[in-house]
């Protein structure tokens with residue numbers, strides 16, 4: 001149960017959530033209700049939903065692109081891993097690195113690392129949030145064929161999802177959530193061959209194949225390419241197929257927040273890091289705006305995927321939905 005209160009002097013989101021109301025009982029005796037205070041143990045817990053900072057998230061995006069391309073087996077990749085590890089160690093209850101080897105195109109060997117962070121570790125009721133942190137080594141969709149072997153900067157395709165989840169992590173540290181949350185940054189999402197979806201998502205596949213039996217989040221949400229200045233996130237088809245109740249929660253939350261960035265109609269069918277998770281029984285939705293920047297022009301897997309094409313408001317729209325879901329207990333329909 002929750003309702004809305006406008007924060008005085010601010011047009012920002014501010015909500016108060018009432019939880020643990022199940023034990024409240026109401027007497028028919030009006031006089032008794034008026035005079036007898038509710039015992040402290042039965043009072044509802046008032047939980048504030050923190051305000052997601054698009055500016056802070058955008059700073060996290062630029063911190064990543066400042067390392068240059070984060071293509072596996074490069075200095076930018078190694079330096080960014082160190083940054084992510086340090087940042088999450090500051091915020092999370094526990095951080096684990098999951099290193100693994102991957103054989104890519106033409107037999108190339110890659111050293112990859114998933115980064116796994118746990119918040120409210122003791123909670124049994126948990127959800128999972130994921131994004132990929134690697135960037136594509138080849139701008140093979142660039143309009144100039146001379147750029148096809150150059151690595152992309154990946155401001156949107158890579159840094160944006162991680163930036164949103166780092167800002168979420170900062171809030172989880174400051175305001176203990178009512179449920180457990182795990183955040184995973186997958187490596188090696190973007191090493192595949194265009195047209196062969198099965199060759200992507202190395203990190204998510206490795207995690208899914210090796211996860212412990214005890215790792216059973218109620219559901220997952222993957223965020224990818226959520227930084228586009230003109231953000232339009234439709235209902236991705238595989239997400240509706242495998243995790244419709246999660247999509248319903250996400251899109252009804254976005255609607256209640258009045259966020260125009262969420263488009264309430266069917267979008268593309270995307271193979272992304274949510275597929276391996278769905279395949280091992282974790283219903284996982286994918287939030288992605290694949291039309292980057294729009295249906296006429298394409299910056300996806302090009303050298304034009306740079307921070308100036310991304311915006312704080314876009315990161316904030318996605319982040320605010322995720323914070324609402326977390327701090328209202330992630331109750332799916």
Ligand SMILES: [Zn+2]
Nearest residue numbers: 136157190301
């Ligand atoms: Zn990509």
